[in-house]
Amino acid sequence: MFLKSVDASDKVKDGQLLFQLLDQVFEEVGVANVVQVITDNASNYVLASKLLEEKHKTIFWTTCCTLHRPHA
Numbered sequence: 001m002f003l004k005s006v007d008a009s010d011k012v013k014d015g016q017l018l019f020q021l022l023d024q025v026f027e028e029v030g031v032a033n034v035v036q037v038i039t040d041n042a043s044n045y046v047l048a049s050k051l052l053e054e055k056h057k058t059i060f061w062t063t064c065c066t067l068h069r070p071h072a
Contacts, residue, residue, distance in 0.1 A: 003029065015047025022052055026059075036060045 003025065011017040026034050037052065039045040041063035049061040 015044040018048035019051040031056050034059055038062045038064055
């Protein structure tokens with residue numbers, strides 16, 4: 001389900017700010033309604049996810065998975 005869009009282009013490199021943005025969404029929808037968070041595996045997202053998992057013990061964080069195919 002798509003909930004909302006946030007222009008975070010000035011915040012995406014800061015894990016603490018990403019944590020705050022994601023945590024706001026958790027509070028809006030209710031932590032009990034959040035089961036899994038899927039993000040990029042860059043260090044800023046890893047930090048944000050660790051902070052979220054520390055605060056909300058019931059969530060599960062997963063990095064996104066992509067398949068890279070070389071150009072033919």
